[in-house]
């Protein structure tokens with residue numbers, strides 16, 4: 001699969017995303033497994049208004065990459081989740097969630113919920 005040109009975007013499309021109960025558990029595990037200093041540094045990073053609370057602006061990538069929600073994994077490749085920088089990659093049918101979402105990451109669930 002061809003990659004999206006994400007380097008340099010600085011989290012442009014990383015805003016509040018819907019999450020499932022299962023995904024919240026996976027993120028919690030990931031956050032708790034981080035060394036304390038690293039976790040604190042990520043939490044305290046200044047971010048643009050509306051940017052996902054887990055976006056790592058210093059490294060210009062997702063701060064919880066291996067634990068990111070499903071919607072973040074499929075973004076850019078489905079017709080209803082296209083990236084404006086490379087819309088031609090959005091060739092798959094509209095994406096629909098397989099599991100029920102329980103809220104929005106960065107809005108309903110913030111750093112305090114993952115400690």
Ligand code: SF4
Nearest residue numbers: 004005006009013083
């Ligand atoms: S998916 Fe698109 S908008 Fe989002 S970071 Fe990648 S290139 Fe940028």
Ligand code: SF4
Nearest residue numbers: 014052054055062072
């Ligand atoms: S979890 Fe990661 S990939 Fe998903 S919106 Fe947040 S920073 Fe972006």
